[in-house]
Amino acid sequence: MAKTNPFKFIQEVRSETSKVTWPTRKETAVTTAMVFVMVMIAAIFFLIADQLMSWGIGYILGVGS
Numbered sequence: 001m002a003k004t005n006p007f008k009f010i011q012e013v014r015s016e017t018s019k020v021t022w023p024t025r026k027e028t029a030v031t032t033a034m035v036f037v038m039v040m041i042a043a044i045f046f047l048i049a050d051q052l053m054s055w056g057i058g059y060i061l062g063v064g065s
Contacts, residue, residue, distance in 0.1 A: 023031070
Protein backbone atom coordinates (compact mmCIF):
# COMPACT_ATOMS: atom_id res chain seq x y z
CA MET A 1 0.00 0.00 0.00
CA ALA A 2 1.50 3.27 -1.11
CA LYS A 3 1.84 6.10 1.37
CA THR A 4 0.59 9.47 0.22
CA ASN A 5 1.83 12.77 1.50
CA PRO A 6 -1.15 14.57 3.14
CA PHE A 7 -0.18 17.89 1.58
CA LYS A 8 0.00 16.34 -1.87
CA PHE A 9 -3.37 14.70 -1.27
CA ILE A 10 -4.97 18.06 -0.37
CA GLN A 11 -3.39 19.64 -3.44
CA GLU A 12 -4.82 16.89 -5.66
CA VAL A 13 -8.26 17.24 -4.08
CA ARG A 14 -8.25 20.98 -4.74
CA SER A 15 -7.14 20.34 -8.30
CA GLU A 16 -10.00 17.88 -8.86
CA THR A 17 -12.66 20.10 -7.27
CA SER A 18 -11.63 22.96 -9.55
CA LYS A 19 -12.59 20.72 -12.50
CA VAL A 20 -16.14 20.24 -11.20
CA THR A 21 -18.90 22.17 -12.93
CA TRP A 22 -20.86 23.64 -10.03
CA PRO A 23 -24.55 24.49 -10.53
CA THR A 24 -25.66 28.09 -10.49
CA ARG A 25 -27.96 29.43 -7.78
CA LYS A 26 -30.88 29.41 -10.27
CA GLU A 27 -30.23 25.78 -11.26
CA THR A 28 -30.12 24.77 -7.61
CA ALA A 29 -33.38 26.61 -6.86
CA VAL A 30 -35.16 25.06 -9.86
CA THR A 31 -33.95 21.57 -8.98
CA THR A 32 -35.00 22.02 -5.34
CA ALA A 33 -38.46 23.19 -6.42
CA MET A 34 -38.80 20.20 -8.75
CA VAL A 35 -37.89 17.85 -5.91
CA PHE A 36 -40.54 19.40 -3.64
CA VAL A 37 -43.18 19.14 -6.38
CA MET A 38 -42.33 15.49 -7.03
CA VAL A 39 -42.45 14.74 -3.29
CA MET A 40 -45.92 16.29 -3.07
CA ILE A 41 -47.13 14.34 -6.11
CA ALA A 42 -45.77 11.09 -4.65
CA ALA A 43 -47.35 11.86 -1.25
CA ILE A 44 -50.75 12.48 -2.82
CA PHE A 45 -50.46 9.35 -4.97
CA PHE A 46 -49.59 7.14 -2.00
CA LEU A 47 -52.33 8.72 0.12
CA ILE A 48 -54.92 7.90 -2.54
CA ALA A 49 -53.50 4.40 -3.12
CA ASP A 50 -53.50 3.72 0.63
CA GLN A 51 -57.08 4.90 1.01
CA LEU A 52 -58.24 2.78 -1.93
CA MET A 53 -56.49 -0.32 -0.61
CA SER A 54 -57.86 0.30 2.87
CA TRP A 55 -61.37 0.64 1.48
CA GLY A 56 -60.96 -2.44 -0.74
CA ILE A 57 -59.61 -4.67 2.02
CA GLY A 58 -62.32 -3.44 4.41
CA TYR A 59 -64.95 -4.25 1.79
CA ILE A 60 -63.53 -7.72 1.12
CA LEU A 61 -63.19 -8.62 4.79
CA GLY A 62 -66.53 -7.09 5.68
CA VAL A 63 -65.15 -4.81 8.37
CA GLY A 64 -65.83 -1.13 8.75
CA SER A 65 -69.00 0.74 8.13
